[in-house]
Amino acid sequence: MMELRVVDRSYGEVLSALHRACFDDGWGPNSMDEVLRSPGVYAILAADGEMPAGMALGRLAADEAELLTICVAEEFRRQGLGEALVRAVASVVPRARALHLEVAADNRGAMTLYRLLGFREIGRRKDYYRRAGNSLVDALTMMIEPKKIAPPIP
Helix, strand or coil: CCCEEEEHHHHHHHHHHHHHHCCCCCCHHHHEEEEEECEEEEEEEEEECCEEEEEEEEEEEECCCEEEEEEEHHHHHHCHHHHHHHHHHHHCCCCCCCEEEECCCCCCCHHHHHHHHHHHHEEEEEEEEECCCCCEEEEEEEEEEEEHHHCCCC
């Protein structure tokens, strides 16, 4: 059974391994530890028993929150876990005025999920992400009020 829980820095290597499995430029243990030490950062881990299935990092600063990164291991995709993780991130900061995120303009799956949850596009960052072969992709910036999508799916 899938369990989502807030975890601390002691899970840094697990979170880093998930991130590196999901992204070409995934964060190594040192980078993950540095992010987890940043003020206002929190981590959500999804696990199927003892097997890590996905993770998300959020940050709260004053009355604004940000989804820093989210990933789901390949064998757990297309099962609603991404949605559950986004809702979990929002549930940690329900009183925040806004929850922001950035998504690659070519990441159709993620953009579909965010739009279905009610995120709206508020901007674009030209050539923000670098892909294999050094091609560049714009980032879309999106936002929602966290209370509109929290609490997480049980």
